[in-house]
Amino acid sequence: MVEPANMNSESLSSILREMAFLGELQEENPFKLRAWANSARILEEDSRDVKDLVASGEIASIAGVGKGTQAIAKEFVETGRVQEHEALRAAFPATIFELLEVPGLGPKKAKALYKELGIGGLSELEYACQENRLTELKGFGAKTQSSILLNIQKLKSNRGKAILPAALIQADDVQEELEALSGVELVEVSGELRRLNEVISALDFVVAGAPETEAGLLEAGFVGLDDGSYRRVRADSLTVTVWLVEVEEFGSKLLETTGPAKYVESLGPIPNAAREMEVYQELNIRFLPPECRDVGACAEDLLVEGDIKGVFHLHTNWSDGRHTLEEMVIAAKEQGLEYIGLSDHSQTAFYANGLTNERVAQQKAEVARVQEKYPEVRIFHGIESDILADGSLDFPDEVLKEFDFVIASVHGQMKMNREDMTRRLVKVLEHPATTWLGHWTGRLLLGREGFDFDHEEVLRAAAANGKGIELNANPYRLDMDWREAGAVAAKNISIGIFPDAHSTGGLADVKYGVWMARKAGLSKGQIVNTKTRGEMEAWLQQRKFR
Known part of the structure; x- marks a missing residue:
């Protein structure tokens, strides 16, 4: 028994x-x-x-x-x-x-x-x-x-890990708490969050304080550890580690605890300094932004948020979005964008109120009406078309030809074997209507692993056919992974940082994609939607139903 x-x-x-x-x-x-x-x-x-x-x-x-x-x-x-x-x-x-x-x-x-x-x-x-x-x-x-x-x-928030925006919220609360402690002069986040990792397993802070600061940490539930740090573990939030130092050591400890360990070790002995920049000056090396330190390098013209001129992959209430096309255009205008790419779901996505052939024509008429009202923001009329199991798109060619662009995405049958999924993706990249491959692996952070396929073979197909790949900036996806983005860019494949926005607020998610591109060390020139309105119009025209 x-x-x-x-x-x-x-x-x-x-x-x-x-x-x-x-x-x-x-x-x-x-x-x-x-x-x-x-x-x-x-x-x-x-x-x-x-x-x-x-x-x-x-x-x-x-x-x-x-x-x-x-x-x-x-x-x-x-x-x-x-x-x-x-x-x-x-x-x-x-x-x-x-x-x-x-x-x-x-x-x-x-x-x-x-x-x-x-x-x-x-x-x-x-x-x-x-x-x-x-x-x-x-x-x-x-x-x-x-x-x-x-x-x-x-x-x-109770599960020990958090996606980036959730971790940022928690970190703001902890920083405010630490800054209120007696004797504190400086507080800065370090570790994974300072490097802008897509998933955060713990929060790290460097604090410059006086002797009485330690008592405040202990009273706040932190426990002193043998390595000189203080740690607090709570069931309802991320674990927090605090490094308490004197002001003269603040910069050195900030660099050390930002990590990753491999990068810090490559620098050799770290001199004491009050500011991190002083460490770089003392070592006579170029400053590297924290988010680039996992890769250990970055482009001279490293991408910044202000380089983004427009965004694609937007959903409206024509499918499963919350807001109207006009509301999305107004939000884009307020954010200073020169263009947007409307891409509601296609007919196979019935669960998301996907567009039928007839509704595509109706939407096109609305695009023309809203465009006339807001000429300062160029509206590209596109679609997020489902990739069917055999690699085809779910609209006939005569409908696909009417779009300014097509984002081809897998939304179903994600458990295909590696060979079949690879064939599926290669075939859609050979389709003349495809502009970009959407959410590269289909992953959901902390939830769903990406589907299995031969990345190299699919990338070769994208490069050979002049197709682009989306870096989906939705913080639940951040897909493609920044660890792969450098290799994609090296093949001269067009990368687009798109928010996959389902509301006006979702437009702002593009910043998370920029952060991931920066982690990969990418330059402005390696991201397609840094093009101006005129440049993008010409670029899309060259690739329309290619």
């Missing part, structure tokens, strides 16, 4: 609840599901150990626990597992239970999300909320979507 440490009524109740939930998703017999759910509640409330109940036979006398559940309990006690439970779990993604962690999401709502939208985990749910996909789903709506998104953000 297997006797795991957690073999008790509570653990059996958890198994039964999971079976009831997964059975609901699989549309099992509702009477069986109710029996499992009721038995889970009854056994959890019973103070007796399940082993004793089975051994004595008393489980048969518990009202509400039928023969089916009794057999499950017997199997659990004898083997430590329940085969039917394991079979149900194998049929769904391991992340499916994350949906039940969200306050307000019960089994029925989770079932709707999984069945109707294919959402099988927390990050997919969060991204769907960002794209407004829950608003039209029966039983949900805009208010529910907002509530779910807020609850997801709270949950994700």
Whole structure:
């Protein structure tokens, strides 16, 4: 008999609840599901150990626990597992239970999300909320979507890692707290966040303070460590490490703790200095921005946010965006952009209210109307076209020819094998309508791994056919990965930093893409949307249905 440490009524109740939930998703017999759910509640409330109940036979006398559940309990006690439970779990993604962690999401709502939208985990749910996909789903709506998104953000902050914007918010709060401590003169973030990593696992700060600052740190919940740092670990936020130094050492410690270790070691002994720039001057080497230090180099004309002249990959309320085309144009104008590229979803993306052939023509008329009203912002009329399983696009050529550009993206069938996915992507890059390949690997940070394909072969196809690749700036994606961007640029493939915006506020996400390009050390000239309006018009015309 297997006797795991957690073999008790509570653990059996958890198994039964999971079976009831997964059975609901699989549309099992509702009477069986109710029996499992009721038995889970009854056994959890019973103070007796399940082993004793089975051994004595008393489980048969518990009202509400039928023969089916009794057999499950017997199997659990004898083997430590329940085969039917394991079979149900194998049929769904391991992340499916994350949906039940969200306050307000019960089994029925989770079932709707999984069945109707294919959402099988927390990050997919969060991204769907960002794209407004829950608003039209029966039983949900805009208010529910907002509530779910807020609850997801709270949950994700408890998991020890955070995407970049969430980490920045936490860091601002910690910095304000540290600056308020007695004796503090200087505070600056270092570590992963200063290097603008796409995912942050901990927050690091360098603090120049007086002797009484240490007492303030201890009172705030920090614990002194052997390496001289102070650390605070909380379940509801990122771990925070503070390096407390004198002002004369501040610059040196800032450089050391910014990292990464390989870069710092390459510099040799670090002289003491109050400012980081003084360290570089003392070592007689060129200053390297923190975000470039993972690569260890950067272009002379390193890209800056102000170099971006316009953006593509914008969604409006024609598909799953929140705002109208006119509202997006006004927001772009306020941000000083010279052009935008409208790219609502195509017809295969029915879940996102994708455009049919007829609606494309209707949208084109609206583009002309809004363009006339706002001539200062050039509107390029494009589409984000789904890449079908065979590598084709989901509009006929006569429709595709009407667009100024096409972003070709994978939105479904992401679990194809490596060879088939590679063929799929190569074929779409050979299509004359394709301008850019959208969200390069389909990853969702902290949620979904990218699909598997031969990156080199696909890059060769992009280069050979004169196609571009998007660096998707949505902070949930940041895809392509900055670690690969340098190699892409070296092949003279056009990289576009696009926000994948589903609202006016989403336009600002382009900065995250710029930060990733800077991490890769890329120059202004290696990013296509640094072109002026006139230059972009000519560039697109040369590639239209190429």
